[in-house]
Amino acid sequence: MPVGTQGSVKAVSSEDMEEMGIKIILANTYHLYLRPGHRIVEKLGGLHRFMNWDRPILTDSGGFQVYSLSKLRTISEEGVTFQSHLDGSPHFIGPKEAMVIQQALGADIIMSFDECAPYPADYEYVRNSVRLTSLWGRRCIDYKERNHQALFGIVQGGMYPDLRELSAAELTQMNFAGYAIGGLSVGEDRGIRQRVIKETVEFLPTDKPVYLMGVGKPEDIIEAVALGVDMFDCVLPTRNARNGTLFTRNGQLSIKNACHTDDDGPVDENCHCYVCTHYSRAYLRHLFMAKELLAYRLNTIHNLYYYDRLMEDIRRAIREGRWDEHRQSFYASQKQGISDSLSG
Amino acid sequence: MPVGTQGSVKAVSSEDMEEMGIKIILANTYHLYLRPGHRIVEKLGGLHRFMNWDRPILTDSGGFQVYSLSKLRTISEEGVTFQSHLDGSPHFIGPKEAMVIQQALGADIIMSFDECAPYPADYEYVRNSVRLTSLWGRRCIDYKERNHQALFGIVQGGMYPDLRELSAAELTQMNFAGYAIGGLSVGEDRGIRQRVIKETVEFLPTDKPVYLMGVGKPEDIIEAVALGVDMFDCVLPTRNARNGTLFTRNGQLSIKNACHTDDDGPVDENCHCYVCTHYSRAYLRHLFMAKELLAYRLNTIHNLYYYDRLMEDIRRAIREGRWDEHRQSFYASQKQGISDSLSG
Numbered sequence: 001m002p003v004g005t006q007g008s009v010k011a012v013s014s015e016d017m018e019e020m021g022i023k024i025i026l027a028n029t030y031h032l033y034l035r036p037g038h039r040i041v042e043k044l045g046g047l048h049r050f051m052n053w054d055r056p057i058l059t060d061s062g063g064f065q066v067y068s069l070s071k072l073r074t075i076s077e078e079g080v081t082f083q084s085h086l087d088g089s090p091h092f093i094g095p096k097e098a099m100v101i102q103q104a105l106g107a108d109i110i111m112s113f114d115e116c117a118p119y120p121a122d123y124e125y126v127r128n129s130v131r132l133t134s135l136w137g138r139r140c141i142d143y144k145e146r147n148h149q150a151l152f153g154i155v156q157g158g159m160y161p162d163l164r165e166l167s168a169a170e171l172t173q174m175n176f177a178g179y180a181i182g183g184l185s186v187g188e189d190r191g192i193r194q195r196v197i198k199e200t201v202e203f204l205p206t207d208k209p210v211y212l213m214g215v216g217k218p219e220d221i222i223e224a225v226a227l228g229v230d231m232f233d234c235v236l237p238t239r240n241a242r243n244g245t246l247f248t249r250n251g252q253l254s255i256k257n258a259c260h261t262d263d264d265g266p267v268d269e270n271c272h273c274y275v276c277t278h279y280s281r282a283y284l285r286h287l288f289m290a291k292e293l294l295a296y297r298l299n300t301i302h303n304l305y306y307y308d309r310l311m312e313d314i315r316r317a318i319r320e321g322r323w324d325e326h327r328q329s330f331y332a333s334q335k336q337g338i339s340d341s342l343s344g
Numbered sequence: 345m346p347v348g349t350q351g352s353v354k355a356v357s358s359e360d361m362e363e364m365g366i367k368i369i370l371a372n373t374y375h376l377y378l379r380p381g382h383r384i385v386e387k388l389g390g391l392h393r394f395m396n397w398d399r400p401i402l403t404d405s406g407g408f409q410v411y412s413l414s415k416l417r418t419i420s421e422e423g424v425t426f427q428s429h430l431d432g433s434p435h436f437i438g439p440k441e442a443m444v445i446q447q448a449l450g451a452d453i454i455m456s457f458d459e460c461a462p463y464p465a466d467y468e469y470v471r472n473s474v475r476l477t478s479l480w481g482r483r484c485i486d487y488k489e490r491n492h493q494a495l496f497g498i499v500q501g502g503m504y505p506d507l508r509e510l511s512a513a514e515l516t517q518m519n520f521a522g523y524a525i526g527g528l529s530v531g532e533d534r535g536i537r538q539r540v541i542k543e544t545v546e547f548l549p550t551d552k553p554v555y556l557m558g559v560g561k562p563e564d565i566i567e568a569v570a571l572g573v574d575m576f577d578c579v580l581p582t583r584n585a586r587n588g589t590l591f592t593r594n595g596q597l598s599i600k601n602a603c604h605t606d607d608d609g610p611v612d613e614n615c616h617c618y619v620c621t622h623y624s625r626a627y628l629r630h631l632f633m634a635k636e637l638l639a640y641r642l643n644t645i646h647n648l649y650y651y652d653r654l655m656e657d658i659r660r661a662i663r664e665g666r667w668d669e670h671r672q673s674f675y676a677s678q679k680q681g682i683s684d685s686l687s688g
Binding site: 298 | 350355356387388636
């Protein structure tokens with residue numbers, strides 16, 4: 001899922017994403033609650049109509065942003081009091097508020113309100129975070145009114161295997177429509193993350209979607225899929241695009257590099273995106289160096305297309321029973337890219 | 345002509361402009377000479393291919409930018425020595441260089457190199473500016489090699505009627521493909537500009553295009569057309585878009601205004617652009633307030649579409665023999681907008 005934090009996937013339009021074949025996007029409850037406000041979005045017909053996007057939308061619960069963006073947060077059994085990162089104004093979001101806001105926004109998939117522990121955090125803190133997340137998960141289910149919205153639970157538990165198991169066990173009893181793995185990509189090592197994903201997926205039902213929040217790099221996605229994850233969101237393709245870093249089947253490249261100055265070729269010869277079929281590396285480099293706004297849009301279109309095809313290729317390989325082979329060929333082409341650039 | 349200073353009309357793609365119906369764009373010789381360099385653009389197949397735009401392009405001569413952007417310029421009979429506004433490096437452009445650069449860029453219409461006098465400037469300065477512009481105009485004709493490029497002369501003469509007449513007389517003897525009125529929009533009053541346009545057009549042939557450089561507001565365009573001008577370029581639609589100022593048939597509006605916060609209507613009910621048919625004022629305001637990059641693109645699409653229709657309507661009115669009526673109805677709808685906003 002491309003990330004449309006403020007009701008816009010940065011630098012591209014809904015039409016751009018339709019043309020790329022994007023099937024679902026994510027929007028942030030915390031940001032839209034603060035600006036323009038969920039009641040305004042509701043009055044204007046909901047988020048789909050507001051941003052002219054008629055395919056599925058997932059809104060997160062706001063829990064992670066309250067933890068990572070806002071200042072002076074205070075946690076109680078009822079929810080979290082925090083200061084807006086925009087103007088310092090005081091706000092409160094608990095499980096009920098998270099449901100009310102997400103119902104007003106009108107996404108297809110909504111997330112239960114969770115308490116995302118920092119990293120590192122001691123066992124007792126994380127134990128309490130799991131307790132609150134289960135308590136709030138139950139309240140979210142009770143508060144949820146609109147049945148067309150699919151409500152996902154979020155498994156917490158930090159890096160502690162028994163707490164992950166506990167969180168997964170408590171949430172699966174509540175019978176959510178899907179389950180997310182939260183509390184990762186908060187600064188932990190890649191090896192630890194892989195272990196936690198493995199130890200969490202084990203305790204989740206196989207007949208419901210598993211969503212790994214905030215991950216990740218192409219290789220992180222490949223490895224998480226190998227462990228049983230189905231869904232992802234990440235700002236990497238859009239943020240990297242705005243920094244001039246482009247994804248290709250042979251790894252990443254920086255469009256700023258002088259070697260692209262007069263390179264008439266596309267970013268990726270094997271890519272069929274609008275950018276690769278219409279513009280040269282030389283033009284993209286020129287736009288980026290000249291700080292032209294078009295640079296950000298074209299780079300974003302390419303990167304989102306790359307990620308969409310990454311997932312499409314994964315789904316096809318699984319359907320066709322050649323997952324292991326696909327995973328190996330993914331790494332082989334990345335290695336080829338590194339070898340090419342060393343010899344080039 | 346929308347202005348694509350650095351080989352990109354700011355915030356929109358060539359495809360966006362094709363869809364809007366834009367027929368010709370302008371690019372700046374001075375900027376493209378400095379970055380990425382005309383030889384690189386030439387190597388990559390010329391400006392059309394570089395920016396993926398196969399409709400006409402006009403490049404200016406660089407004369408105005410050397411005057412307005414660069415530092416420490418020194419003028420001689422041969423041309424102008426100046427410092428780059430990017431890195432302070434020294435450069436020289438004279439009539440020959442202007443032709444060489446514009447031939448490498450490969451535009452359909454190219455401009456002869458001129459000396460644009462500041463405003464105000466005394467009679468002797470402007471007299472010399474006219475002399476240099478004629479001298480350089482002759483050299484440009486002599487240097488021009490590629491016959492498929494249409495070369496326009498630029499009439500100078502400041503605000504002095506006899507110097508405008510002199511400049512026009514000298515240039516028309518050289519038989520350019522078209523004639524531009526330069527040296528306006530440099531800080532003079534609107535009344536003075538109107539007088540100079542009138543006194544210049546009088547001395548230009550009626551069977552060749554007359555191009556007023558760097559103008560302007562919708563009402564300035566209407567009045568210049570009334571005096572016989574055919575072509576315009578201006579950054580106003582694109583720059584205003586990025587400042588949140590949108591053009592409508594009833595005048596301008598600022599999308600920042602709080603009154604648009606929950607306004608589900610389009611920017612202009614009578615506009616058929618992509619933005620007005622797909623997005624609300626509320627969404628455009630939200631994007632602008634949240635500094636989303638999509639704001640700049642959508643606002644630019646609307647404003648360029650407005651200007652394109654402004655010119656299309658002018659051409660149709662002239663063809664159908666109802667110019668005076670059209671001009672009156674233009675002002676009536678602007679007045680109606682002012683009256684509506686006063687009573688609203």
